Amino acid sequence: MKNIIKEKSFAFAVDIVNTCRNIQTEQKEFIITKQVIRSGSAIGALVREAEHAESKKDFIHKFSIAQKETNETLYWLELLEATQHLSNSLFIELHYKATELLKLITSILKTSKTKLNN
Template sequence: MLVMKNNIVRNKSFDFAIRIVKLYQYLNNTKKEFILAKQLLRSGTSIGAMIREAEHAESKSDFIHKFAIAQKEANETVYWLELLKATDYLNEKEFENIYNDAITILKLITSILKTSKNQSEAKKLTTNN
């Protein structure tokens, strides 16, 4: 069910999850921040997990559902990153790079989701006519 574009988002989300785990370790060990870091870890690693689940979706609607969850998790991750920056747990340099990656992944997921929904709607229209 995956198209080539999804391989990009799959790889980017996995690499992003690795960075999130390392940021989580940094926040725990260096900044002694545990609560926000745990929230970031959960949402940041869930993005790739949902994309992986979508690879074996049972239907087009299941695929769309999994990507919708990935989109929500990516958006939540952006929130936690912004909060960590605003509360000075991350400096500008630490924040910018991973934040930009999160936004890129969010845009990719949103694009895939829109395309999938449009294809699904088009298929429904041709099937009903």
């Protein structure tokens, strides 16, 4: 069975790592890119952790952290763009993908919380 959030979060992490690697090589910017790699790759890692959650509450907790990491990634992407380390076109692409992940994660959280309370 296809797991959209698992696939999209992994693909996003790959995009983030490759983008930051290019910025590090070409622009020698390491501080912000390390933060982006950390938060951008944590999303997929948390989704994977949630697959084997110990309980519904644990599942919700892991997805809540993934939601925070996605929001943090959006911040770092905005900062990279504002400081001209990221082209506008690449920013738009990555921002769109992160926003899409945020919407998926938020939807999963809402559904899971509703099921937990019923």
